[in-house]
Amino acid sequence: MFAGAVGAAAVTAAGELQLLAAGLSASATAVLAAGLWRGRSIVVPWLLLALGAAAAASFADGGDPARSPLFAAGLLAVGELSYWSLETRLSRPVSGGVAARRAALLSGLVAGSIAIGAVLVSVARIDAGGGLALEGAGVAAAVALAAAVLALSRRAA
Amino acid sequence: MTRTTSPKLTAYAGLAAFGLLAAVALGRPELAVLAAPFALVPALGLPLAREPSLRAWSTVGAERTVEGGTVALELNLRAEAAVPHAEVAVVLPEGARAVEGPNPALVRIGAGQTVELEWEIECGHWGAYTLGEVAIRSRDALGLFVYEQKVGDRRPLKVYPSAERLRSVLRPLETQPSAGNQVARERGDGIEFADLRPFVHGDRLRRVNWRATARSGELWVNDMHPERNTDVVIFLDTFVEARREDAGTLDLAVRAAATLAERYLAHRDRVGLVVFGGILNWLTPATGIVQRYRIVDALLDAEILLSYAWKDIDVVPRRTLPPQALVVAVSPLLDERALAALADLRRRGFDIAVIEISPVPFAPHTTDESDPLVERLWRLRRAARRTAFHSLGVPVVEWREGEALQSAIEEVAAFRRAAHLARR
Numbered sequence: 385m386f387a388g389a390v391g392a393a394a395v396t397a398a399g400e401l402q403l404l405a406a407g408l409s410a411s412a413t414a415v416l417a418a419g420l421w422r423g424r425s426i427v428v429p430w431l432l433l434a435l436g437a438a439a440a441a442s443f444a445d446g447g448d449p450a451r452s453p454l455f456a457a458g459l460l461a462v463g464e465l466s467y468w469s470l471e472t473r474l475s476r477p478v479s480g481g482v483a484a485r486r487a488a489l490l491s492g493l494v495a496g497s498i499a500i501g502a503v504l505v506s507v508a509r510i511d512a513g514g515g516l517a518l519e520g521a522g523v524a525a526a527v528a529l530a531a532a533v534l535a536l537s538r539r540a541a
Numbered sequence: 542m543t544r545t546t547s548p549k550l551t552a553y554a555g556l557a558a559f560g561l562l563a564a565v566a567l568g569r570p571e572l573a574v575l576a577a578p579f580a581l582v583p584a585l586g587l588p589l590a591r592e593p594s595l596r597a598w599s600t601v602g603a604e605r606t607v608e609g610g611t612v613a614l615e616l617n618l619r620a621e622a623a624v625p626h627a628e629v630a631v632v633l634p635e636g637a638r639a640v641e642g643p644n645p646a647l648v649r650i651g652a653g654q655t656v657e658l659e660w661e662i663e664c665g666h667w668g669a670y671t672l673g674e675v676a677i678r679s680r681d682a683l684g685l686f687v688y689e690q691k692v693g694d695r696r697p698l699k700v701y702p703s704a705e706r707l708r709s710v711l712r713p714l715e716t717q718p719s720a721g722n723q724v725a726r727e728r729g730d731g732i733e734f735a736d737l738r739p740f741v742h743g744d745r746l747r748r749v750n751w752r753a754t755a756r757s758g759e760l761w762v763n764d765m766h767p768e769r770n771t772d773v774v775i776f777l778d779t780f781v782e783a784r785r786e787d788a789g790t791l792d793l794a795v796r797a798a799a800t801l802a803e804r805y806l807a808h809r810d811r812v813g814l815v816v817f818g819g820i821l822n823w824l825t826p827a828t829g830i831v832q833r834y835r836i837v838d839a840l841l842d843a844e845i846l847l848s849y850a851w852k853d854i855d856v857v858p859r860r861t862l863p864p865q866a867l868v869v870a871v872s873p874l875l876d877e878r879a880l881a882a883l884a885d886l887r888r889r890g891f892d893i894a895v896i897e898i899s900p901v902p903f904a905p906h907t908t909d910e911s912d913p914l915v916e917r918l919w920r921l922r923r924a925a926r927r928t929a930f931h932s933l934g935v936p937v938v939e940w941r942e943g944e945a946l947q948s949a950i951e952e953v954a955a956f957r958r959a960a961h962l963a964r965r
Binding site: 425426428429432433436439440443444449452453455456457459460463467471472474475476477478479481482485486489493496497500501504505508519522523525526527529530532 | 547548549551552553554555556557558559560561562564565569570571572573574575576577578579580581582584625626628630643645646647648649650656658680682683684
């Protein structure tokens with residue numbers, strides 16, 4: 385349902401690319417429903433990618449970039465709820481507070497992602513010029529982030 | 542303990558990297574904003590991920606139960622550091638299921654806390670198992686890693702086969718000298734009236750039948766049948782079985798053998814066991830509650846072990862088959878070795894009855910055109926085997942799943958009565 389809501393928000397904001405956003409959102413929601421029914425976690429990243437593409441389509445067609453932190457938080461919530469559903473589909477909680485704690489954690493993550501998104505939107509509005517050096521720095525930052533995640537996951541495992 | 546990366550971590554890292562690279566490539570900062578939360582979760586979760594430290598104690602409520610009975614299982618889980626998400630599942634033996642208590646259960650254990658979990662396990666199939674082991678799958682706070690481990694003490698659990706209802710058992714043709722519940726064919730001191738005969742020197746006065754004496758004018762005495770016990774050997778054929786997923790002929794055979802042993806022991810008879818198959822196992826005839834448990838324990842170990850080695854009755858120790866014993870064979874009549882051994886026993890003068898555990902309900906249903914003919918030939922061959930036993934004076938009765946064992950016993954008794962009359 386939450387995925388459907390995020391998709392609907394993307395379709396509403398999409399302007400001329402509404403049809404594309406609607407197709408992406410609808411297919412993503414259907415795939416998620418099927419994946420949750422069958423217990424397949426592989427569908428979740430593809431669902432998030434499709435919903436993200438629908439949101440990106442809305443920004444490409446003159447959407448307000450200030451709304452992107454809300455979309456980002458919505459996508460995160462969809463992902464977290466999907467994984468939550470998949471992780472607990474076979475088990476039944478016997479001790480209290482499992483759901484409440486997870487809901488609180490999810491709220492915190494959503495709030496944090498909105499805050500980070502807002503900071504990023506503000507930073508993006510600063511005109512720092514352009515050029516190959518800045519783009520190279522951007523690519524390097526993205527690659528460094530992926531490498532850091534990989535290194536941390538290896539160390540933790 | 543095994544640690545694996547959750548699909549969530551891989552997905553989030555991939556989405557974050559893809560979003561950031563797409564933002565740089567397309568010059569759209571909104572994509573970086575969309576990707577940022579997916580980088581935030583690993584950035585927060587990875588430094589905080591810790592291996593859970595869990596200690597567990599499990600208690601099994603009973604060491605033995607009957608097929609279909611329940612056993613309580615209690616587990617205490619203690620965590621040194623908080624475990625926010627742990628799925629706890631009982632490792633169940635074959636045929637068992639948790640009828641009370643969630644399996645798997647989802648728990649949260651605080652630092653230094655102990656969580657107590659209870660299950661009622663229903664044992665659906667006889668056998669010797671272990672119970673008490675529990676599988677735990679726990680996750681860190683943000684669910685980026687999955688830790689799996691097995692804890693708990695494995696305790697032996699014996700599930701005895703459930704007994705069939707039997708009102709009466711098959712009476713052996715011959716009895717033993719010891720006192721018991723069976724009325725012997727010979728005459729002596731007993732309760733059951735046998736006949737009248739003229740008084741001879743040495744007869745007790747209290748055995749004089751005064752009515753007959755008054756009618757005839759000379760002394761007549763009552764003859765009685767004494768009550769004796771019998772030796773019964775249960776012969777379990779374990780060479781091969783016919784089986785589908787949930788049941789097989791061995792299951793029925795073990796159930797029948799356990800029921801017969803229990804009933805004969807209740808009548809103070811001596812009961813022995815011969816498990817004749819890939820593995821030979823035997824118990825010499827004895828009586829009492831200890832023998833009952835010995836027999837049932839031996840039955841729990843009965844299994845089909847494929848063997849091509851020829852075995853005949855000579856491999857069975859002589860004292861296992863006492864003279865004048867009744868041999869009740871429980872067999873699906875599928876293996877020539879068991880059939881030859883039974884025929885050999887009969888030729889040696891043993892009193893034999895065969896309860897055939899029908900393999901027909903367990904035979905696979907096929908659709909090939911030639912199959913009806915094959916099946917007919919198979920059935921004819923089985924009928925020929927039965928006829929061969931009948932010609933030796935051995936009753937063979939078919940017992941099928943869902944039918945009462947009593948009907949098979951009555952059928953054997955009827956065959957023996959008819960054979961007895963024919964001999965006269």
